Amino acid sequence: MNTTTGASPEDLRNRLVDAIVKEDTIGVRDARVDTAMRTVPRHAFLPDAPLEEAYANKSVTIKENPDVDALPLSCASQPDVVHFMLVQLAVREGDNVFEIGAGTGYNAALLKYLTGPSGHVTTCDIDPDVTAYARRMLDANGYGDVRVVTRDGALGAPESSPYDRVIAAVGMWDLPGTWWDQLAVGGRLVVPLRWRGLSRSVAFRREETRMRSDSVKMCGFLPVIGQDGERNNYIDDNRLVRLYWDQDQDQDQDIAPELLRDSLSRSKSVAWTNATVGPVESFDGVWLRLSATERQTCRITVNPAAMEVGLHRPASFALSPALVEGDSIAYLTLERTAENPDGEPRFRLGAVGYGPAGTDLAERICTQIHAWSPARTAEPVLTAYPADTPDSDLTDGAVIDRPSVRLVITY
Template sequence: MNIDTTNTLELRNAMVDRLRESGIITDTRVEDAMRRVPRHLFIPQAHFQRAYTGESVVTHRDEQGVATSSVSEAGIVAVMLQQLDVQPGHRILEIGAGTGYNAALLAEMTGPAGTVTSIDIDAQVAREAAENLAAAGYDTVRVACGDGDLGDVTSAPFDRIIVTAGAWDLPHAWQEQLAPGGVLVVPLRMRGLTRSIALQWEDGRWRSRSMYECGFMPIRGLGGIAERNVQLGGDSGVFIRTDEGREADPEALGTALKHPPTVRWTGAITRNAKHVDLWLSHLDGFCRMIATAPALERGLVRPIYPWGSMAVVTSNSFAYLLQRPSGTDTDGKQLIELGVCAYGPDGDKLAAMVAGRMTAWQHARASLSDLWVEVYPADAANVPDGVLNITKRNTHVVIRSGS
């Protein structure tokens, strides 16, 4: 393909301008790096214009067609780099080399005095990342194939560790290989929801510095957990996504989907559903309902996001959140009312339970705007109670609110 370099520079600057204007890029060091790194050279399989839409581009899939590697969406790349707070001279470990794009940004930010090591569990992906980095002139980045759960003993310690796959837990190696005062940025998966969290190790536990909603493909290997995507009725295009050992019966739930649902409006009126997922994740059977574009076009389900909605599942019934317009606020911003749509023999009961939880959210939401996370080792004594406590293999995650 004949690529006009003036054109790619213009497209790149336009992408960065958009990220700045929308308030996503707030740090000039991240902005400068994103203006310098030619993103299109890291996705040679895609048309160069696509690289500068800023969208995520899947580069590898497994035999079932499930995405296993991609370049991440430019907005979340910028947010995570800001969370990481990279300084010139830093020693950095990236887990999830993917295309090598983020590693190039890290190399720009840490400069010639710093080092960047990027590892990927997939040998082919690691090879391609190294080729892309060399083609773009970032051959000082060390790319290795390995399981990120083990960190990278050969280059440790690190001032910064960034994980670019959804992690279920925090392995010991990340704490052991992070220098005192270092920062770990990780998309942490908690009951199916993911937050990019910047953490520092202090007083025997991780304490968050910032936290953003995001979505990432799950980490594989030693720290991996099976995620199930159960298609209801076999071909509906509506899936229940569960993890951490939760089950969903495709036959019973497919039958439930064929019957008219119970719809309950909750009176919970909001601009957006921020942290509602976290609030609902207390419920037994909390999961995600994912809908394909054809299922949405047929009006089979009406979830609150283009990808689907938060949901709750029992052995034969499920309920998901939906929304309807509810006027505007004093700034003229669109408001929505959240509702529940439930299917199956337990539908009425589920709808009432989820609606009750939404009413409680309505009262508690002010305190939910100020959340932070603490992560304690599995054997820690005196783990505090939070908005949400989750016990993992290596750790206890506590989501806390207030100051």
């Protein structure tokens, strides 16, 4: 049960939204979204969480995974992510909205607030425990007119289509064809999309023969159940370095991890650029540019113990972009600069390569660092086409094929 903190839930909601607005992670505002989050009581959808936790800017697990090494099965998303995805969605009064990933029901309540009395909201989840929870919370808080269905979100809900807005609250590796069929031309789709180890909240506008993005923002979501297009495997005998790549790269033999088994024990080649970042400054834009220019873009995660056996430090132990070619690999790295040792630290970016093509791969990463540095907030445009679209009908850019969609990434 929620417990008192000395501050009212209304005060806590306002403080949370004030902090989110002040941070302004995406540079776009929607006063209607601010008002919705100041009005709909998040704590009422999390009755077992203390008020401080309900109004902290963090996700809250509502269903654990029985596999202790796996991610939770369902959670209430972090409020600032909820906020910017609703801004991306641009819901209007009277809209018909479909949500994939019911969670606690809180997001559906926000959607209903935004659509108003004349709007319609349908939320779905594949897990009956999750939909039962969402149904109870929505009913208890005055949102009984929100429709809750239990099914695979990839199937959509054709009985209530066409939709003006579709939003996914789970990470998607593919865009099901049913969503195309059920989203009206001119409508918007907001989805946490996964490719080349990245996860981004992408806002698409539906056109006649394609969907084109107008907003691409950093995010992280639990992956949807049933899409398993990402592969991973260790590339060292000590099982300290794990490589992640996509199914289409596997099929085309762009990446074969068994060829990399000895690569990290070979001599290394380090290349540096003049681009620097502060201690909390994102450099994920380098990764985005790599995905738009290099088909062999992937990512690595590294156990810090790997440094003890001689591995060169990656830029991030948990998420570092990499390039692979045959039996060679390169990945992003950084080191503290000697400038202004008493002030805020700065770190210059570079790349380290291993294997016969390691030097070339490292230089190719540095090329994208140079391209990113003068335009660090620039976003790519993602254009999605049905899977049967011929090459001649695609816009220029890097093509990533999925079972249901062809993605083209362009800067």
